[in-house]
Each structure stands twice: as C-alpha cells, then as structure tokens.
Amino acid sequence: MSRQQAVLVTGGASGIGLAIVEAVLAEGWRAVVADLDQANLDRCRNTFGSSAGNVRFERLNVADEDAIVRCIASCEAEFGPLTGVVNSAGIGRDVPALETSAELFRTILEVNLIGSFVVSREAAKRMQARGAGSIINIASVSGIVGNEGRVAYGASKGGVITMTKVMAVELAPLGIRVNAIAPGPIETPLVKEVHTKEARAAWMSTVPLRRYGSPEEIAGAAVFLLDDSKSSYITGQTICVDGGFTSAGIITGTSAALASTQAAGPAAVG
Numbered sequence: 108m109s110r111q112q113a114v115l116v117t118g119g120a121s122g123i124g125l126a127i128v129e130a131v132l133a134e135g136w137r138a139v140v141a142d143l144d145q146a147n148l149d150r151c152r153n154t155f156g157s158s159a160g161n162v163r164f165e166r167l168n169v170a171d172e173d174a175i176v177r178c179i180a181s182c183e184a185e186f187g188p189l190t191g192v193v194n195s196a197g198i199g200r201d202v203p204a205l206e207t208s209a210e211l212f213r214t215i216l217e218v219n220l221i222g223s224f225v226v227s228r229e230a231a232k233r234m235q236a237r238g239a240g241s242i243i244n245i246a247s248v249s250g251i252v253g254n255e256g257r258v259a260y261g262a263s264k265g266g267v268i269t270m271t272k273v274m275a276v277e278l279a280p281l282g283i284r285v286n287a288i289a290p291g292p293i294e295t296p297l298v299k300e301v302h303t304k305e306a307r308a309a310w311m312s313t314v315p316l317r318r319y320g321s322p323e324e325i326a327g328a329a330v331f332l333l334d335d336s337k338s339s340y341i342t343g344q345t346i347c348v349d350g351g352f353t354s355a356g357i358i359t360g361t362s363a364a365l366a367s368t369q370a371a372g373p374a375a376v377g
C-alpha cells in the first residue's frame with residue numbers, strides 16, 4: 108500500500124481537476140481543492156462533506172503570486188505537508204492568430220504557464236526539506252501540435268511542457284519528480300462551452316479512438332504519477348492521454364474496412 112498523500116489540485120473544483128480530487132480521495136489520500144470559482148468550490152464542499160478532514164477548500168487565483176505563497180504556507184501549516192501538486196487551473200480561447208491581442212496572450216500565459224510555475228516553485232520549496240514530492244502539470248496536445256486558433260493557449264501549454272522538463276532536471280536531486288499530462292479532447296464544462304459542432308466533428312475525425320476522453324481517464328494517469336510506488340522512476344515526461352491524437356497521421360478508415368473484409372473470410376476477398 109502506498110503512503111498517505113496530501114495533494115493540492117489547482118482548478119480542482121471543475122472538470123479534470125475535480126476528477127483528480129475525487130480519485131485522490133478514493134485512494135484514501137487527502138486533497139486541497141484550490142480554485143478561483145467560489146460557486147464551484149461551494150458545490151464541491153457539499154459533495155465532499157462526508158470526506159471532511161480529508162479535504163480542504165481554498166479560493167485561489169493562480170495569477171496572484173502573493174496569494175499562492177500564502178495559500179501553500181497555510182496549507183502546510185494547517186493541513187500538513189503536501190506530497191503532491193497538480194496544476195490543472197487553466198483557461199483557453201479559440202482565436203485566430205491575427206486577431207489575438209497581446210493582452211489576451213498575456214492573460215492566458217499568466218494563468219496557464221506562470222501560475223503553474225509559481226505554484227510548483229512554492230510547493231517544491233517545502234517538498235525539498237522532506238526530499239520527496241510529485242508535481243504534475245496539466246498541459247495539452249495543443250502544446251505539442253499546431254491546433255488552429257490556439258496561438259496563445261498552445262504557446263502556454265508548450266511552455267508548460269518545457270518548464271516540466273527543466274524543473275524535473277533541477278528538482279531530481281531533491282527527490283521531487285515533475286511530469287506533465289497532455290490531454291486530448293476531454294468532456295468537461297470548459298469543452299462543452301468552447302467546442303462548436305464543427306470543432307467536435309474535426310476532433311472526432313482526428314482522434315483514432317473516435318471519441319472524447321473523460322476527466323476520469325486523466326485522473327487515472329494523475330494518480331499513477333502521484334504514486335511513488337508506481338512511478339518512482341518517471342520524471343520530466345509528458346504523457347499524452349489523447350486517444351492517439353498526437354500519434355496519428357492520415358486517417359482514412361481504410362484499415363477498418365480491410366479488417367472487416369478479412370473478418371468476413373477468404374470468400375469475400377475473391
């Protein structure tokens with residue numbers, strides 16, 4: 108059995124972050140739900156009422172450096188040492204590059220990239236004293252390939268992936284592992300709001316598994332990376348949980364047609 112963990116999850120009150128909080132609690136570990144959205148935090152507080160003592164709620168804006176420093180200090184003092192951190196707080200907007208303002212670009216970098224950096228840095232300062240810790244950054248397939256409309260979002264997530272590698276190298280001697288998860292399209296409130304019918308059709312045609320993923324499928328990878336008994340030799344990696352999206356080239360459906368022809372037996376071939 109793995110040791111009891113205490114994991115801070117930013118953006119933990121919705122979507123992927125919320126599924127990770129649920130998975131952490133299901134492991135018998137403890138969780139800090141840190142999120143900007145008070146209404147979602149209140150909803151979580153009601154849902155997790157029965158886990159009282161194992162879960163703490165923090166209203167946090169990851170674009171506010173001072174607030175992050177205060178939040179991590181109070182969590183460590185009042186909740187106990189953090190063994191893991193998941194940076195899931197994120198924002199996105201689909202805007203063509205030529206229409207993207209510097210202000211929008213900065214806003215997205217501020218939350219997705221710099222916010223994740225400051226949370227990781229502050230948590231790692233505490234973890235180093237104990238010589239152990241696991242940090243996970245929720246990146247995106249848009250940080251790996253050039254998805255249309257994602258000039259700011261994709262750059263922020265590409266930055267997250269490189270930041271993950273640098274921090275993994277620097278923190279390895281301190282016993283702290285740093286990894287990223289790059290989700291493909293995942294059915295969350297964010298995606299329900301942003302993905303148009305056309306966007307959905309486009310994703311479906313480029314994901315080999317032909318479906319959106321669930322937040323729980325990201326949470327499974329997160330629990331694995333948090334758990335030293337399962338992933339102690341993994342650091343600096345970006346694991347794509349994307350239904351095969353980043354491995355795909357042309358998808359014509361020909362191989363599925365071939366497979367069904369073969370299943371029908373030799374008579375059908377001739």
Ligand SMILES: NC(=O)c1ccc[n+]([C@@H]2O[C@H](COP(=O)([O-])OP(=O)(O)OC[C@H]3O[C@@H](n4cnc5c(N)ncnc54)[C@H](O)[C@@H]3O)[C@@H](O)[C@H]2O)c1
Pocket residue numbers: 117118119120121122123124141142143144147167168169170194195196197198199218245246247248289290291292293294295296297298
């Ligand atoms: N859903 C997808 O298809 C998908 C794909 C790839 C990557 N991601 C990434 O996964 C992460 C979670 O996305 P989601 O789909 O679950 O979205 P979501 O909107 O359901 O959840 C995001 C949470 O982050 C919180 N948040 C936003 N700005 C914040 C801030 N400044 N400080 C603190 N909290 C803040 C929101 O209140 C919300 O609760 C994001 O980083 C997103 O970029 C999502």
